[in-house]
Amino acid sequence: MVLREIRVKPAPFAYVRTETLDQVFDLLDEHGDDARILAGGQSLMATLNMRLSAPEVLVDINHLDGLSDISCDGETLKIGALARHSQVLESADVQTYAPLIAKTMPHVAHQAIRNRGTFGGSVAFADPAAELPAVTRTLGARFVLQGRNGQRTVAADDFFQGLFETDLKENELLVGAEIPVIKDGERTAFMELARRHGDYAMVGIAVQGRLEGDSFADMRVGFFGAGDQPILAKSASAALNGQPNNEDTIKKAQESLNADLDPMPDLNGPAEMKMHLARVLTKRALAELAS
Amino acid sequence: MDQNVDITMKVNGQQVSRRIPARTNLVDFVRYDMELTGSHVGCEHGVCGACTIRVNGEIVRGCLMLAAQAEGSEVETIEGLSDAGEIADLQKAFHERNAVQCGFCTPGMLLTAQELLKKNDSPSREEIREFISGNYCRCTGYQAIVDAIERVAEERRG
Structure with missing residues (x-):
């Protein structure tokens, strides 16, 4: 058939649907850099289609057992790496115990992508413009990394190390996230500026913290699309803590973003425009948090 | 290693x-091997939604999933939904409201609209717009599409 010959997008690769972790580690050991883990594939497939990436072997982990569960023991919300975005969006546990994530999910891509994309995939890919890496960092999440001989747990703050760079080793698999449950009195806000709903934001903000009387406390302000990695804005958070919720405090938090953010210019505009948008979002998000 | 799969x-x-x-x-498997060309290929990297296909009852981007990953699955295309009469009312409304112009986005738009209505039987116009935001239409300006779904x-x- 003539049509059949037209069908070429990704460079050729072998594909293995794995059923066990041992199988995954065997393939990672054997092929090293030439193997790529295929989870939801909603970023990887696009890079394959554009030939920005050309692995020799795709290791499909979608059929590994026990990695899709969402559960909570009252202190920690556990989200399995293979939980789909649509599953997280509809989870009652996520609504109750991590409302910041619940507010985030409707902004993560579109339904057809949310039906495939996974929580762990988004975290492991560590796109600085994506919502979930920044939101998990804001929440002080910990990630469970599985190696052949055991697991280790890494705080989000140490996990994200640079542009698409994480602490994940070549022969490790991210299997889950552990998120501290929201405490009494903690409030949340999430906002992003995107040209089209669901697309990558130009800049986005995620905030969690408390108001003690009229003053901010335990504030954690996170940003995405504002640097070479998902950002926890430590200076801005410090500028808010213990200070009254007024114009002067907000202005100081906005000014301290210069120390926290280092946005890259892109098709949307120059770095200074993104800094401006980050300041605007800071004011809006804090107003929402306090309302 | 073998670069083909059964x-x-x-x-x-x-x-x-x-x-x-x-x-x-x-989506290429469906178009070239199954010769079902109703699913369209637009951007080929997950942005436009023209390749929307249903796998095990949920819509996916046909360009962001390998055919190999659909092993053992139930795959449904616009041809299947159309022949089964499942979306006859949507098709009629799209036609009557002029929500179809060039038609390139229409199969993906119909599958997305059907998923929305299965999840939410009384979506607001805002919710309709949000749900179809992953499907580009370059002709209609969306107004007529929202009208039809509503x-x-x-x-x-x-």
């Missing part, structure tokens, strides 16, 4: 088995 799946209710290159995207939601509620 796959078996149901496409619009029909059991099919093929040996294909592992790199074949699901009317079908009303009709289905009875």
Whole structure:
């Protein structure tokens, strides 16, 4: 058939649907850099289609057992790496115990992508413009990394190390996230500026913290699309803590973003425009948090 | 390693088995191997939504999933939904409201609209816009599409 010959997008690769972790580690050991883990594939497939990436072997982990569960023991919300975005969006546990994530999910891509994309995939890919890496960092999440001989747990703050760079080793698999449950009195806000709903934001903000009387406390302000990695804005958070919720405090938090953010210019505009948008979002998000 | 895979799946209710290159995207498999060309290929990297296909009852981007990953799945395309009459009311409303112009986005738009109405039988116009935001239409300006989906939601509620 003539049509059949037209069908070429990704460079050729072998594909293995794995059923066990041992199988995954065997393939990672054997092929090293030439193997790529295929989870939801909603970023990887696009890079394959554009030939920005050309692995020799795709290791499909979608059929590994026990990695899709969402559960909570009252202190920690556990989200399995293979939980789909649509599953997280509809989870009652996520609504109750991590409302910041619940507010985030409707902004993560579109339904057809949310039906495939996974929580762990988004975290492991560590796109600085994506919502979930920044939101998990804001929440002080910990990630469970599985190696052949055991697991280790890494705080989000140490996990994200640079542009698409994480602490994940070549022969490790991210299997889950552990998120501290929201405490009494903690409030949340999430906002992003995107040209089209669901697309990558130009800049986005995620905030969690408390108001003690009229003053901010335990504030954690996170940003995405504002640097070479998902950002926890430590200076801005410090500028808010213990200070009254007024114009002067907000202005100081906005000014301290210069120390926290280092946005890259892109098709949307120059770095200074993104800094401006980050300041605007800071004011809006804090107003929402306090309302 | 072998760069081909053997796959078996149901496409619009029909059991099919093929040996294909592992790199074949699901939408290309449907178009070239199954010769079902109603699913369209636009941007090929997940932005436009023209390749929307249903796998095990949920819509996916046909360009962001390998055919090999649909092994053992139930795959449904616009042809399947259309022939089964499942979206006859949506098709009629799109036609009557002029929500179809060039038609390139329409199959993906219809599958997305159907998923919305299965999840939410009375979506607001804002919710409709949000749900179809992953499907580009370059002709209609969306107004007529939102009108059509809104009317079908009303009709289905009875």
